[in-house]
Amino acid sequence: MAKTATELDTLVRREYKEGFYTDIESDTFPPGLDEDVVRALSAKKGEPGFMTEWRLEAFRRWQQLTEPSWAHVHYPKIDFQAISYYSAPKRPEDGPQSLDEVDPKLLETYEKLGIPIEEQKMLAGVAVDAVFDSVSVATTFKKTLSDAGVIFCPISEAVHEHPELVKQYLGSVVPPTDNYYASLNSAVFSDGSFVYVPKGVRCPMELSTYFRINAMNTGQFERTLIIADEGSYVSYLEGCTAPMRDENQLHAAVVELVAMKDAQIKYSTVQNWYPGDEEGRGGIYNFVTKRGACRGENAKISWTQVETGSAITWKYPSVILEGDNSIGEFYSVALTNNMQQADTGTKMVHIGKNTSSTIVSKGISAGRGQQSYRGLVKALKSAENARNYSQCDSLLMGDKCGAHTFPYIEIKNPTATVEHEATTSRIGEDQLFYCRQRGLSEEDAVSMIVNGFCKEVFKELPMEFAVEAQKLLGISLEGAVG
Amino acid sequence: MLSIKNLHASVAGKPILKGIDLEVAAGEVHAIMGPNGSGKSTLANVLAGRDFVEVTEGTVTYQGANLLDLEPEERAREGVFLAFQYPVEIPGVSNIYLLKAAVNAIRKHRGAEELDAMGFLKLVREKLKLVEMRDEFLHRSVNEGFSGGEKKRNEILQMAMLEPTLAILDETDSGLDIDALKIVASGVNALRSPERSMIVVTHYQRLLDYIVPDRVHVLAGGKVVRSGDKDLALELEAHGYSWIEKEPAQAAAG
Numbered sequence: 001m002a003k004t005a006t007e008l009d010t011l012v013r014r015e016y017k018e019g020f021y022t023d024i025e026s027d028t029f030p031p032g033l034d035e036d037v038v039r040a041l042s043a044k045k046g047e048p049g050f051m052t053e054w055r056l057e058a059f060r061r062w063q064q065l066t067e068p069s070w071a072h073v074h075y076p077k078i079d080f081q082a083i084s085y086y087s088a089p090k091r092p093e094d095g096p097q098s099l100d101e102v103d104p105k106l107l108e109t110y111e112k113l114g115i116p117i118e119e120q121k122m123l124a125g126v127a128v129d130a131v132f133d134s135v136s137v138a139t140t141f142k143k144t145l146s147d148a149g150v151i152f153c154p155i156s157e158a159v160h161e162h163p164e165l166v167k168q169y170l171g172s173v174v175p176p177t178d179n180y181y182a183s184l185n186s187a188v189f190s191d192g193s194f195v196y197v198p199k200g201v202r203c204p205m206e207l208s209t210y211f212r213i214n215a216m217n218t219g220q221f222e223r224t225l226i227i228a229d230e231g232s233y234v235s236y237l238e239g240c241t242a243p244m245r246d247e248n249q250l251h252a253a254v255v256e257l258v259a260m261k262d263a264q265i266k267y268s269t270v271q272n273w274y275p276g277d278e279e280g281r282g283g284i285y286n287f288v289t290k291r292g293a294c295r296g297e298n299a300k301i302s303w304t305q306v307e308t309g310s311a312i313t314w315k316y317p318s319v320i321l322e323g324d325n326s327i328g329e330f331y332s333v334a335l336t337n338n339m340q341q342a343d344t345g346t347k348m349v350h351i352g353k354n355t356s357s358t359i360v361s362k363g364i365s366a367g368r369g370q371q372s373y374r375g376l377v378k379a380l381k382s383a384e385n386a387r388n389y390s391q392c393d394s395l396l397m398g399d400k401c402g403a404h405t406f407p408y409i410e411i412k413n414p415t416a417t418v419e420h421e422a423t424t425s426r427i428g429e430d431q432l433f434y435c436r437q438r439g440l441s442e443e444d445a446v447s448m449i450v451n452g453f454c455k456e457v458f459k460e461l462p463m464e465f466a467v468e469a470q471k472l473l474g475i476s477l478e479g480a481v482g
Numbered sequence: 483m484l485s486i487k488n489l490h491a492s493v494a495g496k497p498i499l500k501g502i503d504l505e506v507a508a509g510e511v512h513a514i515m516g517p518n519g520s521g522k523s524t525l526a527n528v529l530a531g532r533d534f535v536e537v538t539e540g541t542v543t544y545q546g547a548n549l550l551d552l553e554p555e556e557r558a559r560e561g562v563f564l565a566f567q568y569p570v571e572i573p574g575v576s577n578i579y580l581l582k583a584a585v586n587a588i589r590k591h592r593g594a595e596e597l598d599a600m601g602f603l604k605l606v607r608e609k610l611k612l613v614e615m616r617d618e619f620l621h622r623s624v625n626e627g628f629s630g631g632e633k634k635r636n637e638i639l640q641m642a643m644l645e646p647t648l649a650i651l652d653e654t655d656s657g658l659d660i661d662a663l664k665i666v667a668s669g670v671n672a673l674r675s676p677e678r679s680m681i682v683v684t685h686y687q688r689l690l691d692y693i694v695p696d697r698v699h700v701l702a703g704g705k706v707v708r709s710g711d712k713d714l715a716l717e718l719e720a721h722g723y724s725w726i727e728k729e730p731a732q733a734a735a736g
Contacts, residue, residue, distance in 0.1 A: 428570065429534075430570045431570050431571075431572055433530075433532060433554060433570075434566065434569070434570040434572070435572075435580070435584075436531075436553070436554040436555040436558065437530055437531075437554055437555075437557075437558050437563075437564050437566075438558055438580065438583075438584035438587075438640065438644070439555055439558040439559050439584050439587035439588045439591070439644070440555060440583055440584060440587055441555055441587075442555070444583065444587070448572070448575055448579070448580070448583065449572055449575065451574070451575070452572055452573055452574030452575035452623065453573065453574055454574070455574035455575075456574070
């Protein structure tokens with residue numbers, strides 16, 4: 001562990017050394033965090049006063065908090081004073097100059113996913129002048145949305161263009177005081193998506209960060225806010241199925257969803273950040289707070305996530321079921337291979353009457369991966385007839401990995417019903433041999449078995465995402481068996 | 483077609499097969515019988531390429547090539563099919579999905595075009611009739627929640643779809659009632675052809691009433707102790723395996 005600590009340290013330092021030493025013009029803050037840095041950050045973005053105050057409050061709160069350590073993950077201590085909290089969008093000369101400078105393994109994966117060469121460059125951080133047709137795509141896209149009255153823009157833009165909405169909703173689901181990383185994010189968030197769907201509008205297309213071209217390199221402290229007003233519907237796709245090259249070690253994002261009466265939000269994530277190499281060197285720490293609030297009757301929020309990347313994943317997309325008859329759903333596939341660790345699950349908090357929640361969690365551990373499902377189902381006194389169904393299945397590949405389940409149930413209302421099912425199985429030599437005897441390669445066999453295991457979750461993903469997620473699982477598991 | 487010479491094999495260091503010789507010509511059906519522990523299933527596993535069985539001596543030649551050099555999937559693509567004694571469950575993977583992947587993997591190997599959805603469905607419906615199964619069977623997860631009879635019929639369906647050159651049926655009759663046994667047997671009989679050889683591994687003579695073999699071999703203690711025509715199975719039925727175990731030398735000589 002000590003060795004890794006030094007490595008992390010070196011990584012963090014090496015990365016920001018540049019920012020420190022280059023020149024003032026480069027627009028990267030020196031490492032370190034205090035009130036002045038928060039103020040300077042807010043000033044750089046030209047934010048209105050309310051935002052600056054909001055950030056400062058969060059920062060003061062953060063200073064009083066201690067880093068949580070309850071998760072079943074292990075990593076060396078993070079030096080928050082060694083991180084730079086503002087960096088202007090990457091300049092072309094900072095990144096790799098051509099694909100020749102990019103890890104060949106990464107390129108191999110892109111090939112297998114069938115990603116066009118220009119897009120490969122973009123994902124790997126190679127400087128490209130224009131990404132295909134993205135400008136025209138984005139333009140058509142924006143027009144369709146604005147015709148429908150949907151607001152979809154970077155949150156930094158929303159702060160200026162729609163301050164009243166930002167003021168009303170930012171931090172209303174995940175308050176700046178919520179937890180250590182949420183406080184940190186609130187103080188220093190870089191950028192992210194903002195979505196507002198007006199009353200009665202069904203968003204005419206799936207929203208995806210892919211189309212929001214300026215979303216690149218906003219990574220480290222991303223902040224997303226989605227509001228679905230009464231009777232509206234929106235489906236949002238986060239992430240990218242190809243592994244993103246990113247030199248940031250720590251990712252502490254916050255995602256807030258607000259669904260009003262009769263509104264529905266479907267939030268799908270495919271997370272495939274760099275997981276580190278076979279020995280656990282490098283890789284992203286993905287410490288994310290994601291929460292949705294069903295504010296009105298019959299509101300519905302569904303989280304679907306496929307997590308195959310990051311060295312450490314630590315997150316619990318949750319739903320607060322305030323409105324009567326509101327529905328929360330959580331469908332998750334998490335995969336840990338090599339030295340990856342994941343402590344993930346959900347929280348369903350039942351407040352309103354007749355609220356219901358469904359949790360389907362599929363954990364796959366391979367290599368020396370360690371994985372925990374941690375879920376809380378809570379029914380308050382007011383949650384008359386609340387219902388929950390939880391299903392947690394773990395699939396182990398090989399004998400060096402681990403799967404753990406931590407279900408927490410707190411029921412204050414006697415009419416609530418909670419069902420919990422859990423299974424752990426091992427991908428059998430028998431299953432593999434059976435498929436190979438039918439002519440399938442070992443790789444195809446593994447991929448087929450794992451995809452079968454994940455089927456209930458994949459069917460919740462939008463079609464094209466599901467196809468890519470399947471491919472991705474196969475690739476992430478290559479060499480995991482045999 | 484298949485030539486096994488002096489085959490020795492061990493499982494976990496323990497010798498199980500101790501010098502098997504067997505010649506199977508194209509179009510022939512050979513039955514392998516023997517008491518529990520005689521090495522019948524081990525022989526089937528060696529032929530299919532199961533890696534927990536270690537071949538310590540001898541050769542297996544299939545269509546002129548060394549079978550033991552090939553990976554299990556390569557053997558399958560070359561036409562070796564094993565109907566499993568205990569078919570494996572694969573939750574979440576539909577029967578039709580596995581079938582299609584298998585058929586296309588094998589077609590690809592043979593240089594044939596992959597079947598499209600319509601062509602595949604037509605073929606599979608035709609073969610379903612052979613084992614008296616309904617369409618909905620295709621959409622259930624592979625062997626999950628299948629009865630013993632359904633599992634075995636599913637094996638025969640796969641065999642019918644994959645059209646092997648050498649089919650090995652490992653105790654396909656075990657756990658079947660008489661009706662299921664008849665369906666399975668008629669499915670197998672429909673697949674008999676001059677180009678296709680079969681090795682039927684069974685403990686009981688019963689199956690051989692329905693699948694009539696050209697040759698019968700009795701395995702005991704890891705060796706073929708007696709070979710004969712279909713009447714040998716009847717003789718065994720009358721005398722029991724103790725007849726061979728008591729006088730292995732004499733029986734083998736006879």
